[in-house]
Amino acid sequence: MELKLGAAQINPTLGNLDRNIEIFRKSVKDAAERGIDLLVFPELGLTGYFLKDMVPAVAQRLDSKLVKEIRRASRKLSIVVGLVEESPEHFFYNSVLYAEKGEILHVHRKVYLPTYGIFDEERYLSRGSKVRAFDTRFGRVAMLVCEDAWHPSTVYLASQAGSQILLLPASSPGRGVRKGKKLDISDTWETMVRVYASLFMQYCVFVNRVGYEDGINFWGGSEVVSPAGRQVAKAPYFDEAILEADLDMAEVRRARVASPLLGDEDLNLTIQELLHLRRTRENGDPEDEDAGE
Numbered sequence: 001m002e003l004k005l006g007a008a009q010i011n012p013t014l015g016n017l018d019r020n021i022e023i024f025r026k027s028v029k030d031a032a033e034r035g036i037d038l039l040v041f042p043e044l045g046l047t048g049y050f051l052k053d054m055v056p057a058v059a060q061r062l063d064s065k066l067v068k069e070i071r072r073a074s075r076k077l078s079i080v081v082g083l084v085e086e087s088p089e090h091f092f093y094n095s096v097l098y099a100e101k102g103e104i105l106h107v108h109r110k111v112y113l114p115t116y117g118i119f120d121e122e123r124y125l126s127r128g129s130k131v132r133a134f135d136t137r138f139g140r141v142a143m144l145v146c147e148d149a150w151h152p153s154t155v156y157l158a159s160q161a162g163s164q165i166l167l168l169p170a171s172s173p174g175r176g177v178r179k180g181k182k183l184d185i186s187d188t189w190e191t192m193v194r195v196y197a198s199l200f201m202q203y204c205v206f207v208n209r210v211g212y213e214d215g216i217n218f219w220g221g222s223e224v225v226s227p228a229g230r231q232v233a234k235a236p237y238f239d240e241a242i243l244e245a246d247l248d249m250a251e252v253r254r255a256r257v258a259s260p261l262l263g264d265e266d267l268n269l270t271i272q273e274l275l276h277l278r279r280t281r282e283n284g285d286p287e288d289e290d291a292g293e
Contacts, residue, residue: 001250003138006036007222007243009235011211014048017058021046021066024081025073030242032076038138039242040080042169042209042222043110043146044094047084049171050213055124059086062104067097074099078136080143082169084125085109091126096143096169098136106134110145111154118173118216121147133161139249146170149192159200159262164252166196168206174217186221186237198229201255201262203247210238227255 008027012020024046031039043049046066047058060066060083070081078100085095085107094110109128113121131154133142142158142165149155149168158166175185189206197204203226210220222235224245233245256262 001138001248003037003247003249004035005205005224005245005247006031006034006039007205007207007224007233007235007245008039008041008045009208009210009220009222009239009241009243010042010045011218011240012042012045012048012209014213015051015054015058016048017046017066020048021069024070027242028073028076028079034242034244036077036242036244038078038080040167040169040205040207041082042207043082043096043171044084045082045169045209047082048213049209049218050216051084052120052124055084055092056086059084059092061086061088062097062107067104070097070099071102071104075102078138080167080169082145087126092124093128094121094125094145095128096145096167098134098141098143100136105136106132106141106143108132108143108145110148112147112151114147119147131157131161133158133163138247139164139252141165141167143167143169146172149196155196155200159202160265160267163200163202164249165203165205165247166200168193168204170206170208171218172208174219182237183219186219189221190223193223193225194229194231197225197227201227201259202252203227203232205245210240227252 080098082096085093096108098106111128115122133140140162142163174183193204193206205224207222209218221237222243224232226232235241235243
């Protein structure tokens with residue numbers, strides 16, 4: 001199985017759904033004309049990132065007119081798009097939708113909401129509670145949103161659920177200025193993506209946005225990395241682009257046959273030790289009955 005993937009490195013306008021849906025439509029049309037099979041947008045690509053009190057105004061139910069348009073667009077090509085999701089109970093989530101053949105196949109609600117420094121997500125949004133992989137026409141896919149990927153446990157869970165393609169939509173602000181166009185944050189992301197791809201033997205697709213909000217810059221640099229840790233394609237820093245990359249799913253099989261580490265994973269050991277850590281945190285540091293074994 002081979003597929004052509006597109007990463008829509010766009011510049012959404014904060015809180016302006018009308019303008020952002022026009023960017024979405026144009027990007028989908030452009031991608032379809034290029035023969036792209038799967039188009040991935042950044043985190044909150046339909047709304048902008050630093051929403052704060054605008055969250056309820058831009059939130060979408062999964063049966064909304066806008067989501068129905070996304071479903072219709074996915075009849076031409078598979079689409080991953082980020083928005084604020086409103087649940088039937090009126091909770092708000094930083095979500096990404098995977099749409100294919102006119103249906104929503106999966107919704108990932110961001111699990112880790114950064115609330116430090118310039119970030120204030122947990123004040124306005126609710127946490128997701130699941131990390132899952134799911135079947136698509138290209139194979140098993142998992143999605144994590146920006147901060148989720150800074151917690152290696154989420155990538156581990158996705159890999160154990162069978163992920164062959166890990167999609168990482170982000171709205172990553174520029175931090176750590178250097179000479180030229182490189183930033184400290186871009187180095188960190190590029191290292192993480194390469195490690196996650198090679199360690200878990202999967203394609204990793206990092207899709208970041210560009211532009212400014214309230215004087216804060218988003219640096220782009222979207223990229224696709226193969227299961228061997230090889231950079232397949234790289235978008236420019238700071239500029240809008242639709243990045244194209246050809247993915248050969250046979251590469252996942254070759255990597256996992258050569259290094260069958262995922263099949264060797266001892267889930268019982270992992271669960272046992274996590275439960276031990278939880279008891280330790282809840283009850284102090286109990287004596288380890290198995291010490292010395």
